[in-house]
Amino acid sequence: MQWCNRVNTGLFIASPAMYTELNSILNTSPESFTKGDFILLSDKQSDASFLIHHFLSFYLRAKCKVCFLAMVQSFSHYSTVSQRLGVSLAQAKEKGQLVFLEGLQESLSILIPQDEHTGSQAMNFLRDPKLGLQDLYEFVSSKVKRSCGGEAESEEWGPPVLLVDDLSVLLTLGVTVGAVLDFSHYCQATICSKLQGNMVMLVRCDQEEDEGDNESPACLLKGLTHQSSLTLDVQGLPTGYCRDIHGQVEVCWQRRQGDGQNTQNKLFQYKVHDKGASFFARGTSSAVL
């Protein structure tokens, strides 16, 4: 197989602006990628946010219209990292290719009551989490559907892509697992099925969790895995912390690929460095060989 040969030739240095190895593992490139995919990223006791940065720059390069729900970090954080990966978020925002919801900033006008309410309605779940994520979904669908309306400037962008970083913070803020699953289901129906776009969502889990807890991220993860087409599960090494190998990624295809390609699970180890991440088969880290 193509990816297998590449890894076995030894040291494979990722190009400074892309995660080339990951693209070959997933058999995608900004020029050709499967449409209608729901990619689920998860992590347990490690940090999968490097994958979110990858997909953000990947889809911006692929000239898709990207809607990014950034719940946990500020715009400048993603902007700085994307700059290193060779993509300018500020320019993409100006051109209209990127719709960026900065959850932190929008939440302040709801958490601290102001006289005039100027924020968008997207973060309304903070008022009362029992309301669910309907307003957030309305926000997403309004931003995404506009690209497929009759406007002239929207013709230049490709299919819409939704990126969410991350879903587990919604659980910690009081939204129920059921509401989050409803939200992802609605988004999948709109974006993946109707508009043939893609979705990438990140869920972060803790290792110690009660088995009987129905509101835990692990429960959410199970539900989302069922809905997804591809999952990338990031974990720490089972043998403990290592400076040269930051962890392992398990890639699982939930649905059979269009051309009937083999859909077995694959396990890789990875190392994140300043301008990207390198992936290698277990035991073939450059530090070890």
Add this chain to the structure above:
Amino acid sequence: MAAPMERVIKQQTERSTFKTTSFQKKTRSKLLSIPGTRPSVQNGQLLVSSGVTSLDFLLGGGLAVGTVLLIEEDRYDSYSRVILKYFLAEGVVCRHRLFVAAAQENPDDILQELPAPILDDVAIPKPVEQPRLPCESQESLDSMKIAWRYQNLPKVQTALVSSSRFGHYYDVSKTMEPEIRQAAKSHCFYLPDHPQKTSNTHSQFLGPYSALLKSLQEVIRQEGFEVAASMSNSQNPNVLRIGLHSLGSALWGDDLCCSDSPEHRHSLVTFLYGLRALLRSSLAVAVITLPSHLIQDRALMGNITRLSDYSIALESFKGSERETNPLYRDYHGLLHVRQVPHLNCLASQLPDHKDLAFKLKRKQFSIEFHPVKSHVESTG
């Protein structure tokens, strides 16, 4: 805001709508230089010292401006309180502004107990900002007999020198002199002074912390700590140091520590979310102490940790069997680094050592690598 300062300059020029040309002069020389801060060697973020130099080293050089440090208290809240006081004392010495909030005691009492800085090589800053009355000046100044030409020179130099260093040492056996302490402006938030308003429906979800969050936002806005405001005004920018004592304890009106399934399960977490939102857009750093040993729910503790940026836990040996264990006689307790953020960069920089122990000496809070722990426990 945890962005490198060059980026802030660039964003400011991008945001301006009155550009007539597309020419943008690179004004890299206009880096924010605030006394008591320095840029990180790893990613250019602006760092402040936490007051404990060994902790600064562990956390990657210092605390990034715009972030939160969560300290999980030791059982008797002795060492976590000491670190909070170091943090505030460092703010006084660097002339930063302080904001202290407490529910258990008046924040003024915490400010009275700050450790005295060891400034033997540097003159103690005299309050030169206070205007002198003309009648006073003749008598109070020691008239110089020999170097009389230097008599009228201002005494400003000493104050500047003392605050340009990064990280100072403190003597915990002495308290800070009132003159030094009053050189830094401080805001206090004592919970009993702010009764909870029940009519406001927006802040219902924050529960007991709504008044605190509102007060923080007011201080940040009025004193000009928002990044956008600091860049545009010509006055010297400054950093706000926020110290929040024992959040989550029952005295704050929160039942996180009291019951297994608390009613206010999401209040503290929502507050931390709002705090992060406030800090990311201001020149402020927050240190929170939390009695985590009272929280039974580990998943909740994980959520709280994830919504802070830096997180350390202190485990003191006081009252435990380790106090008399000869292996631990040099130390007062163990320190666990739970989380270090990697903002504005892809790779995280975790400290290499996982087994750390601390000792509070008179003039230094030292944190050292202590590898013997796992070895001894395996051999019995």
